[in-house]
Amino acid sequence: MKKLLTGNEAVARGAYEAGVHVAAAYPGTPSTEILENIAKYKEIYSEWTPNEKVAVEVAVGASMAGARSLSAMKHVGMNVAADPMFTYAYLGVNGGCVIVTADDPGMHSSQNEQDNRYYARHAKMPLIEPSDSQEAKDFTMEAYEISEKYDVPVLFRLTTRVCHSKSLVELGERKNVEIKPYSRNIPKFVATPARARVHHIELEEKLKKLEEYANNTFLNKEEWNTEEIGIITSGISYQYAKEVFGDKASYLKLGFTYPLPKKMIKEFSSKVKKLYVIEENEPFLETEIKAMGINVIGKEKIPITLELNPDIIREALLGEKSKIVEQNKEKVVSRPPTLCSGCPHRGLFYELGKKKDVVITGDIGCYTLGSAEPLNAMDSVVCMGAGVSAAHGFIKAFEQAGTKKKVFGVVGDSTFFHSGITGLIDIVYNKSNATIIILDNRITAMTGHQENPGTGYTLMGEKAEIIDIEAICKAVGIKHIRTINPNNLKEVKDSINEAMELTEPSVIITKWPCALKKFTEIDMQQFELKPQKYYVDSDKCKKCKMCLNIGCPSISFDEKIGSIIDQDTCVGCSVCAQVCPFDAIKKVGE
Secondary structure, eight states, rough: OOOEEHHHHHHHHHHHTOOOOOOEEEOTTTHHHHHHHTTTOOOSSSOSSSSEEEEEEHHHHHHHOOEEEEEEHHHHHHHHHHHHHHHHHHHHOSSSSEEEEOOTTTTTSSSOOOTHHHHHHHHHHOOOOOOHHHHHHHHHHHHHHHHHHHOOOEEEEEHHHHHHHHHHHHHOOOOOOOOOOOOOHHHHHOOOOOHHHHHHHHHHHHHHHHHHTTTTTEEEEEOOOOOOOOOEEEEEHHHHHHHGGGSSSEEEESSEEEEEOOHHHHHHHHHEEEEEESSSSOOOOHHHHHHHHHHOOTTTOOOSSSSOOOHHIIIIIIIOOOOOOOOTTTTOOOOOOOOOOOTTTHHHHHHHTOOEEEEEOSSGGGGGGGTTTOOOOOOOOOOOTHHHHHHHHHHHHHHTTTOOEEEEEEEEEHHHHIIIIIHHHHHHHOOOOEEEEEESSSSSSSTTTTTTTSSSOTTSSBBOOOHHHHHHHTTTTTTTTEOOTTHHHHHHHHHHHHTTTTOOOOEEEEOHHHOOHHHHHHHHHHSSSEEEEEEEOOOTTOOOOGGGOOOOEEEEEEEETTEOOTHHHHHOOHHHHHHOSSEEETTOOO
């Protein structure tokens, strides 16, 4: 039976058919749907973990115990997961282990554009790259065969276009893979320096065998049409190359890209007159092929930045510009991202943004949008957890310089569990007076509402213990903790003013469910979530535009009428009514 699947759905299906037993991940676009779909297969135990390092360590533990395991993450998550991944490559597996990285060329929802193929070479792990959903499923299954045959974890690399595009996939049955027996094996699984030296030598020998495998596997294949032009490519770039060149070129399509099939590449290259390497982002293939002494055309013509597409390749290599529909740029309205109507972060950023002579270190999540106009409430955003740790860094630098500035650090609930806790411990231990604001909207919102340790539910839908953020803050030594309703501007303002005067570390927890969340029983018990809407009394509106300063997309302005609230999108948070100085914004029905 065939089914239309995204690449992420196909990886999940591949894991199911390969007999995987355990899967773990931290959500992050474009990888999130892999675990969301694995969770539908009850034969696989699956879980959201607090961060990617924990996810890989769960997969490693399951693999050591004899189970086939999978861990998935977006590309920046691999930076967090690298520590256990590098060492597990040395140790080898018991049950097969596959680590999926979903890279984001073009940074559609990421803070950088890294090419994680280099992680394969750096960690000395075999690397697999599918080009469509069928391959995403089939190659996932093959990855487990490779992992167990060569005794290594396998890095499986997708990119956004493969993750989210759909194509037909032939479905199969689940392979009945028994969990292998576990027996204590200290020389294999205990990574002391003395043993690691031995493991490194063993791993180099495994890589030689894997190169031999690369030259013979079905994951790498030639497609012959002509000897005039040859193209070496991998991943989604293969699809783009085929669309541009069709049967006017021959292809060496690589699905297994580390170690490279050097013998295969040499033979293919020797048969064509002109050779291109077409790949997205970094010259990962090109550099290694040139090091083999083979002359290729690549990044001197093809852009190294942003996402490729057929038009870019056609213009770069053939000098042909595609006809496109021209748009009237004067009529295109710019729509920058903004916090949603009723977002519980709006009140906090509105009040925080009004403070002068303060530094606000931000973090990765919906709250990154607090940096946008008109809120302007952020000085930095680096990576998950840096909203906390960078605040400490600012304070220590200011102390050295004799600068008197209050520093606030902002982090979300899921991100606090991910990597904010350690930063908070550092603040207490190393004596900062930072105020960390934890924006608890009761869900992992930015990636599409995944559960986290604070929500009370697991990925598999089971009720779970709610990890109490306030109790954690107390446990690490924070004495001043205030939990507030962020939709109540007086509470927000008072808590910020109080924090401004403190000379020791403090925490403000803003607690209110995401406006887009499907409310749980727990939410209904803890919050007054009555549906309500607001409107503008045009007779009272003085057109002062104060309500526009909160940046709510439900509010627009007409020079003749004044402010207008869109009743279809208003969720009744009441923040606009609180900032109106003329009492012109009222609750519908009152």
